Amino acid sequence: MATPDESLGQSNDWSTRTADTIESFVGALREKTVAPLVKITRAIVYGMLALVGLFVVGILLSIAFIRLLEVYAFENRVWIAYLLVGGIMTLLGLLVWMKRTKHEK
Numbered sequence: 144m145a146t147p148d149e150s151l152g153q154s155n156d157w158s159t160r161t162a163d164t165i166e167s168f169v170g171a172l173r174e175k176t177v178a179p180l181v182k183i184t185r186a187i188v189y190g191m192l193a194l195v196g197l198f199v200v201g202i203l204l205s206i207a208f209i210r211l212l213e214v215y216a217f218e219n220r221v222w223i224a225y226l227l228v229g230g231i232m233t234l235l236g237l238l239v240w241m242k243r244t245k246h247e248k
Contacts, residue, residue: 205228205232209221209228212227
């Protein structure tokens with residue numbers, strides 16, 4: 144027959160093993176579900192920040208280009224600078240439009 148100290152040790156061992164099993168199960172579950180979602184969320188957030196940054200930089204570059212053309216190339220005739228930059232952007236837009244893929248119905 145087991146002494147009270149031995150039976151207490153067995154119950155502590157059982158509770159420790161059970162707690163370790165639950166902890167390993169929860170850890171594995173978290174690793175397979177939460178970790179990939181965190182990576183995907185980070186990629187989406189950083190991608191959106193990069194897009195916003197590129198958008199702002201594009202606008203600032205177009206403003207700077209128009210200003211440079213107006214002051215140095217066309218001697219304060221801003222309409223010519225607008226016409227030139229608008230024409231360049233229209234040509235780029237047409238180029239991208241022609242490169243698009245056509246969806247089959």
